[in-house]
Amino acid sequence: MAAAALVACADGSLTPAKRKAVAAILETMEPRGTVDPAAASNLFNSFANGIRSQPGLGRSAALRAVAAVAGDAEGAQRLLRICRAVSGAHGGVQSGAQDGPSARDSAVIEEIRAVLDVPAPKALDETFANRDGAPPGPFVITLGNEKGGTGKSTAAMHLAVALLKLGYKVGTIDLDGRQATLSRYLTNRRALAKTIHRDVPMPLHRRIERAEADRRQAAESEDKARFGEALVELADRQIVIVDTPGSDSYLSRLAHANADMLITPINDTLLDIDILAHIDPSKREVRAPSAYCQMVWKQNDRRRASGREPIDWIVMRNRLTHIDAHNKRAVADLLDQLAERLGFRLATGFGERVIFHELFLTGLTVLDLPDDRLRGWSNVSLSHARREIHDLLLAVGVPEMELARSIL
Ligand SMILES: Nc1ncnc2c1ncn2[C@@H]1O[C@H](COP(=O)(O)OP(=O)(O)OP(=O)(O)O)[C@@H](O)[C@H]1O
Numbered sequence: 001m002a003a004a005a006l007v008a009c010a011d012g013s014l015t016p017a018k019r020k021a022v023a024a025i026l027e028t029m030e031p032r033g034t035v036d037p038a039a040a041s042n043l044f045n046s047f048a049n050g051i052r053s054q055p056g057l058g059r060s061a062a063l064r065a066v067a068a069v070a071g072d073a074e075g076a077q078r079l080l081r082i083c084r085a086v087s088g089a090h091g092g093v094q095s096g097a098q099d100g101p102s103a104r105d106s107a108v109i110e111e112i113r114a115v116l117d118v119p120a121p122k123a124l125d126e127t128f129a130n131r132d133g134a135p136p137g138p139f140v141i142t143l144g145n146e147k148g149g150t151g152k153s154t155a156a157m158h159l160a161v162a163l164l165k166l167g168y169k170v171g172t173i174d175l176d177g178r179q180a181t182l183s184r185y186l187t188n189r190r191a192l193a194k195t196i197h198r199d200v201p202m203p204l205h206r207r208i209e210r211a212e213a214d215r216r217q218a219a220e221s222e223d224k225a226r227f228g229e230a231l232v233e234l235a236d237r238q239i240v241i242v243d244t245p246g247s248d249s250y251l252s253r254l255a256h257a258n259a260d261m262l263i264t265p266i267n268d269t270l271l272d273i274d275i276l277a278h279i280d281p282s283k284r285e286v287r288a289p290s291a292y293c294q295m296v297w298k299q300n301d302r303r304r305a306s307g308r309e310p311i312d313w314i315v316m317r318n319r320l321t322h323i324d325a326h327n328k329r330a331v332a333d334l335l336d337q338l339a340e341r342l343g344f345r346l347a348t349g350f351g352e353r354v355i356f357h358e359l360f361l362t363g364l365t366v367l368d369l370p371d372d373r374l375r376g377w378s379n380v381s382l383s384h385a386r387r388e389i390h391d392l393l394l395a396v397g398v399p400e401m402e403l404a405r406s407i408l
């Protein structure tokens with residue numbers, strides 16, 4: 001609450017929007033049993049009043065209280081998440097503007113980060129820039145969402161091919177052994193290469209079937225061993241892309257815990273936001289994080305407890321249409337709100353394009369050089385789709401210069 005007050009009063013005033021954001025955060029946290037909302041609200045008011053009436057003294061009292069959390073990695077991350085949520089309320093969420101945290105808010109958050117001794121998040125560009133060095137292991141990108149049919153396999157395939165074309169050594173793991181969309185897509189691609197007598201870039205691929213043991217514990221250790229083996233086999237890759245099934249499973253949780261980056265594609269409707277958080281339909285406000293979100297947080301906490309970097313979580317809208325602009329705006333506003341609250345970044349995403357749907361059987365992606373099989377597609381649709389992949393790669397952290405040199 002001391003940290004929330006510091007950010008809320010960063011520019012000397014306490015706007016109703018920021019007050020509302022703090023109240024909403026408390027509501028969101030309540031189901032996790034982490035705070036007593038009434039006591040927390042009183043505490044917040046007392047710190048905020050202190051900062052506003054005697055800025056010097058009030059701020060140092062609040063910073064001292066923040067310092068008490070230093071050393072508790074999980075608590076510190078939660079606290080920084082709250083700070084980002086409060087700073088997102090300086091007008092953006094309420095007005096629909098997308099202007100990000102103010103410079104003062106950011107400065108205060110950095111001050112709090114320093115007091116907590118939490119390092120700034122790893123710049124993803126570094127991972128890509130250092131690819132000729134000796135990275136400790138592949139950078140793992142997991143595609144995850146507990147809802148089926150949101151575009152995980154489509155995005156996984158396009159990311160894999162795009163990164164291969166950029167010259168990275170890419171591995172792929174299909175954890176959806178039963179449906180095996182990614183594996184079948186790659187099989188179709190291999191068949192195509194034979195038919196046209198030409199090499200097409202292929203990742204090193206592993207498909208994992210779910211364990212069949214009757215006892216849960218035995219099945220989980222079998223899943224763990226299979227996933228571990230696949231990671232070892234792909235250890236020489238620079239990037240490993242993991243496609244997960246659209247449901248909760250032990251394998252899927254493992255893939256989330258091992259994700260340096262998590263990309264969650266969601267279909268672009270208010271209903272699909274429910275996979276991230278439960279929303280009050282009349283007020284269009286966040287009620288509580290979803291079971292999936294709590295699972296991501298839990299895996300993230302596990303990573304941090306073992307000294308690993310937190311998951312860089314990207315949510316990507318998929319199948320965007322031009323119809324129903326009002327609904328689209330409402331989804332965008334809610335996602336902005338959620339990004340701050342739940343701790344993810346938003347990527348532009350893919351439009352609703354028949355080309356994404358129909359290329360599956362050919363084994364091609366929108367990034368493959370136009371050949372006979374691509375001639376039937378309009379250049380406009382193709383170039384829009386490529387632009388969308390390009391933007392996703394930028395969000396992932398591929399440097400712009402590299403993309404400019406490529407065919408994307
Ligand atoms: N942007 C898009 N435009 C048109 N069709 C799309 C788009 N993205 C995905 N699709 C289609 O939607 C269907 C579901 O996509 P995909 O298989 O990638 O989802 P998924 O999340 O992997 O599903 P599951 O959870 O069942 O594994 C596929 O038929 C795919 O071709």
Ligand SMILES: [Mg+2]
Nearest residue numbers: 152153176181
């Ligand atoms: Mg799939």
